[in-house]
Amino acid sequence: MAEKSFAEKVANTQVWKSIFRHGPPNNARNRAAIVAGNVFLHLHPIKLKKSGVQLGYTWCMGGLSFFVFLALSVTGVLLMFYYRPTAEYAFNDIIGMREHVPLGIMRELHRWGAHAMVITVWIHMFRVFMTGSYKPPREFNWGVGVILLVLTLLLSFTGYLLPWDQLAIWAITVGSNMAKATPFAGHGGPGAALATIGDFVMVSDKNDVRFQLLAGRFVGEATLLRFYILHCVFIPLVVSVLIAIHFWRIRKDGGISAPL
Amino acid sequence: MKNIIDMIMAPEYSFTAVVVLFILMIKYVDKIATKKFGYSLLLGMTVFIGWLFTDNVFRLNFFATNDNVPIIFLVFLVVWSCWFSLYKGIQNDNRIAAGGVPLEAEPENREKVWSWPNLVYTELFAIIACTIFLIVWAIVFKSPLEEPANPTWAPNPAKAPWYFLGLQEMLVYFDPWLAGVLLPGLIIVGLVAIPYMDVNPKGNGYYTFRERKFAITTFLFGWLVLWVFLIIIGTFLRGPNWVYYGPFEVWDAHKVLAANNVNISEYFWIKLLNQGLPKNILVREIAGIIMTVGYFVVGIPLFNKFFGNKYLKRMGMIRYYLMVMLIFMTLTLPIKMYLRWSINLKYIIFMPEFEFNI
Ligand code: HEM
Numbered sequence: 001m002a003e004k005s006f007a008e009k010v011a012n013t014q015v016w017k018s019i020f021r022h023g024p025p026n027n028a029r030n031r032a033a034i035v036a037g038n039v040f041l042h043l044h045p046i047k048l049k050k051s052g053v054q055l056g057y058t059w060c061m062g063g064l065s066f067f068v069f070l071a072l073s074v075t076g077v078l079l080m081f082y083y084r085p086t087a088e089y090a091f092n093d094i095i096g097m098r099e100h101v102p103l104g105i106m107r108e109l110h111r112w113g114a115h116a117m118v119i120t121v122w123i124h125m126f127r128v129f130m131t132g133s134y135k136p137p138r139e140f141n142w143g144v145g146v147i148l149l150v151l152t153l154l155l156s157f158t159g160y161l162l163p164w165d166q167l168a169i170w171a172i173t174v175g176s177n178m179a180k181a182t183p184f185a186g187h188g189g190p191g192a193a194l195a196t197i198g199d200f201v202m203v204s205d206k207n208d209v210r211f212q213l214l215a216g217r218f219v220g221e222a223t224l225l226r227f228y229i230l231h232c233v234f235i236p237l238v239v240s241v242l243i244a245i246h247f248w249r250i251r252k253d254g255g256i257s258a259p260l
Numbered sequence: 261m262k263n264i265i266d267m268i269m270a271p272e273y274s275f276t277a278v279v280v281l282f283i284l285m286i287k288y289v290d291k292i293a294t295k296k297f298g299y300s301l302l303l304g305m306t307v308f309i310g311w312l313f314t315d316n317v318f319r320l321n322f323f324a325t326n327d328n329v330p331i332i333f334l335v336f337l338v339v340w341s342c343w344f345s346l347y348k349g350i351q352n353d354n355r356i357a358a359g360g361v362p363l364e365a366e367p368e369n370r371e372k373v374w375s376w377p378n379l380v381y382t383e384l385f386a387i388i389a390c391t392i393f394l395i396v397w398a399i400v401f402k403s404p405l406e407e408p409a410n411p412t413w414a415p416n417p418a419k420a421p422w423y424f425l426g427l428q429e430m431l432v433y434f435d436p437w438l439a440g441v442l443l444p445g446l447i448i449v450g451l452v453a454i455p456y457m458d459v460n461p462k463g464n465g466y467y468t469f470r471e472r473k474f475a476i477t478t479f480l481f482g483w484l485v486l487w488v489f490l491i492i493i494g495t496f497l498r499g500p501n502w503v504y505y506g507p508f509e510v511w512d513a514h515k516v517l518a519a520n521n522v523n524i525s526e527y528f529w530i531k532l533l534n535q536g537l538p539k540n541i542l543v544r545e546i547a548g549i550i551m552t553v554g555y556f557v558v559g560i561p562l563f564n565k566f567f568g569n570k571y572l573k574r575m576g577m578i579r580y581y582l583m584v585m586l587i588f589m590t591l592t593l594p595i596k597m598y599l600r601w602s603i604n605l606k607y608i609i610f611m612p613e614f615e616f617n618i
Pocket residue numbers: 058060061062063064065066069121124125128131133134138141142143144145146148149152243246250255256257
């Protein structure tokens with residue numbers, strides 16, 4: 001019998017076998033076992049149509065959107081160790097990330113990752129449109145995708161405030177001023193003036209949608225906390241759930257689209 | 261040369277040019293969907309953008325914030341993906357015209373392959389490439405950080421991040437309740453509704469152009485002209501006070517916009533009838549109200565005349581009129597733009613009493 005290689009010896013230890021429940025991917029049974037037995041890989045089907053794996057078909061843009069989302073979650077958690085969402089500390093904590101943290105590119109990775117995710121999600125949507133992949137039975141998953149697109153933009157929007165510099169508060173001021181103009185629900189919007197009972201004004205700058213968004217009448221410390229929680233906890237949770245639904249439906253709707 | 265570009269990049273000209281280019285693209289899609297055209301396009305774009313960066317002023321404006329860097333990636337990806345999908349679409353159309361099936365339907369592409377290694381290795385490669393790309397980007401370009409927040413002093417211009425600048429650019433032509441609330445809401449509703457409005461069973465799961473000509477043309481128009489191009493205007497061609505600045509012009513904040521925009525009511529009562537504005541709001545705005553109502557009441561039957569026979573039966577009432585509403589609402593944007601550029605129109609209906617301005 002031939003001498004076993006080192007790799008084969010390792011693969012035969014009890015430790016290795018306890019972690020990986022299958023042998024090397026050199027036969028059909030093991031290849032199936034690898035994909036089905038791994039919690040991450042089992043997002044994939046065991047086999048799929050060749051057109052679906054071709055880069056020229058999907059451009060890998062949905063997959064990269066997901067990867068960038070994961071990368072943003074990791075870098076975002078690392079940033080949270082160094083950042084306090086108060087008007088007093090926020091700006092200086094951001095400077096500290098660059099000056100006191102070794103290899104201080106975590107903030108860069110997070111910021112450019114956020115821009116990259118907007119782009120990959122847009123291009124992914126474009127690909128899905130151009131291959132007609134929103135057609136039955138995938139109408140619902142397209143809708144889930146649109147919500148994901150909106151949430152991706154909202155993640156960027158809420159994150160933009162956190163450095164608490166001039167760029168941040170004025171971009172958010174411009175953006176949230178739109179909320180003021182919501183018909184009937186913003187105090188500067190059409191119809192708001194109609195909502196009065198005698199002298200009592202129902203929609204004012206103290207209770208309209210902009211007030212709810214900013215937790216105040218202007219971008220202030222309460223806004224910072226609100227956006228911080230939306231950005232770091234609430235929206236990422238919702239996005240995670242929707243991505244799970246999105247992926248589940250891709251499988252249930254018959255995998256990556258192909259000619260009927 | 262640069263002076264000419266500064267002149268012709270003004271929104272009224274460049275937007276028109278982009279619309280014309282778009283129509284040419286659809287008309288001559290066969291010529292565009294060739295490898296030769298694709299490579300020339302990429303090369304031409306690279307040279308042009310490279311040339312832009314040789315200009316000091318352009319560089320200064322561009323790097324005013326490093327947040328502008330991704331827009332270069334976006335432009336390349338948008339142009340490339342658009343060309344590539346048309347290229348693959350026309351390829352398939354030609355195969356179908358010759359009696360064949362789309363490439364994706366060939367038996368060898370329908371064959372099933374193992375996820376491990378075929379799919380997993382591709383993903384691994386994409387992840388590694390993407391990671392390297394992000395790390396290099398992060399090392400080369402620092403994240404912007406300006407002065408600490410100061411609520412008493414607003415920078416000029418105060419711009420949102422680039423992906424919202426299409427919306428911010430719409431604020432030039434519409435009040436915030438339209439540009440910031442109603443139209444974005446309609447974009448979302450419209451996108452979700454696409455699969456339910458598009459009843460064409462063809463073109464599901466492969467690239468094509470001719471089998472879905474109407475759907476692809478309308479979507480591409482919205483995406484390329486009304487979304488991406490407005491972002492480019494908002495990012496590169498708008499300086500202090502949101503005034504137009506050419507790509508090679510210094511943002512010196514001395515350029516002021518002559519505020520001589522006029523409402524329809526003023527055109528109608530003062531210029532046309534030589535009278536003062538009437539007191540009654542509805543009478544005052546009667547011309548604008550008639551125009552707005554007429555746009556829908558006359559426009560929709562006219563639209564039906566051209567497209568109704570073909571689509572109304574196929575789609576059914578609800579789908580068809582939802583689509584018509586979305587198309588008519590979308591077209592209000594270019595209509596308002598051209599009215600502004602041609603007759604300095606400010607509002608079609610102006611009722612500040614109710615904050616209801618169109
Ligand atoms: C956070 C954002 C998103 C993530 C992480 C994501 C992820 C993915 C992935 C990994 C796939 C598999 C195929 C591929 O890679 O192209 C996919 C397919 C799909 N996505 Fe998304 N997606 C996102 C946003 C969107 C958006 C904005 C839309 C459309 C508006 C959309 C609609 C679809 C549809 C219809 C499919 C099925 C396509 C097919 O079967 O060919 N997704 N998505």
